[in-house]
Amino acid sequence: MRGWPWIVGGGALAYALARRSSRRGAVFAGALPGRWVWPVPRWNDRAPAISDGFDSPRAGYPRHGGVDIMYPRASSDPFKAGTPNASKVFVMPDGISALAAADGVVRSAAVTPQGHAVVIDHVRGELATFYTHMERLSVKPGDTVRAGQPIGTIGASPLDKEHLKHLHFEIWLGGPSGRIDPAPIMRGWETVPSTTMVARNGGFLYRPVGAANEPYPEWVRALRGKAGVYVIRDTTSREIVYVGSSTTQLYDTLTRHFQTWRRWKGFWRGQYGEGHDPGLTYPRHRVEVAVRVTSPNQALDEEMRLIRKLKPRDNLTGVPALEEAPF
Numbered sequence: 001m002r003g004w005p006w007i008v009g010g011g012a013l014a015y016a017l018a019r020r021s022s023r024r025g026a027v028f029a030g031a032l033p034g035r036w037v038w039p040v041p042r043w044n045d046r047a048p049a050i051s052d053g054f055d056s057p058r059a060g061y062p063r064h065g066g067v068d069i070m071y072p073r074a075s076s077d078p079f080k081a082g083t084p085n086a087s088k089v090f091v092m093p094d095g096i097s098a099l100a101a102a103d104g105v106v107r108s109a110a111v112t113p114q115g116h117a118v119v120i121d122h123v124r125g126e127l128a129t130f131y132t133h134m135e136r137l138s139v140k141p142g143d144t145v146r147a148g149q150p151i152g153t154i155g156a157s158p159l160d161k162e163h164l165k166h167l168h169f170e171i172w173l174g175g176p177s178g179r180i181d182p183a184p185i186m187r188g189w190e191t192v193p194s195t196t197m198v199a200r201n202g203g204f205l206y207r208p209v210g211a212a213n214e215p216y217p218e219w220v221r222a223l224r225g226k227a228g229v230y231v232i233r234d235t236t237s238r239e240i241v242y243v244g245s246s247t248t249q250l251y252d253t254l255t256r257h258f259q260t261w262r263r264w265k266g267f268w269r270g271q272y273g274e275g276h277d278p279g280l281t282y283p284r285h286r287v288e289v290a291v292r293v294t295s296p297n298q299a300l301d302e303e304m305r306l307i308r309k310l311k312p313r314d315n316l317t318g319v320p321a322l323e324e325a326p327f
Helices: 009-020 250-258 296-310
Strands: 049-052 067-072 097-099 104-112 115-123 127-137 150-154 167-173 196-199 202-205 227-234 240-246 287-294
Touching: 104 127, 104 150, 115 150, 227 250, 227 296, 240 250, 240 296, 250 287, 287 296
Parallel strands: none
Antiparallel strands: 049 067, 067 167, 097 150, 104 115, 115 127, 127 150, 127 167, 196 202, 227 240, 227 287
């Protein structure tokens, strides 16, 4: 049983059986070590559910090696069955994040024939999780992730003729040949709130920007030379702390908020709209950011709209009272 140091007490037999069984579809009923969450967040206070189970037969496809996750349909849902957002029984809105099920290290994050996919090692060589059918990623190989951290945006498999949005999720004991049924284990996992903020013309996806002294994520670096708006949110309280925009330097304007050492040297004088800067910076590990790329002409209008709507804590004070936005 080398490599399974947490096998103690009542869970030992379940682990031993799962590790010794090489037949596909072995069911594991024990509790995994550490904190585990559903890899799809709550949406409008609705918990996710398994829409297609492990090892289910599907016409024209191999038997299912994991579980599919969506939201149970409610009578108020606007999504029509047969569209990318809904079947008769389940729905998946646009812009929902896939979440790391537990703490770990990203082993792979790449485009596959079934969409963007991620493998996270929780105990290297012994326990991993697999996520696919994502339309974009927010992590890269080697990243350390925490339970509940967004790793990408849920999409659909390009090979699925219905193109139905959902997350495909697997648990591996050792590797893909050691796939087990996640459903019995997931019954005891918690669900976490959605990290997606719905706004006009689509959703905002809040993502971490890493810790101090770490390189910024690729999605942040890709903002160089672009125009758009950004929203900074406290990860603990979920309070919106700042809304900003830039017509040409979105990367520089955003990342100034995380460079405290430059703030005290007056680095920002004459740069990146200093007069519209509250002089505040934020610890990178305590906030998350949502970004929308726009045309230069739209950036300021979108910033003003979001300030009216979200009433961020730290934006400029002493300005005339803002009227409620007509949404």
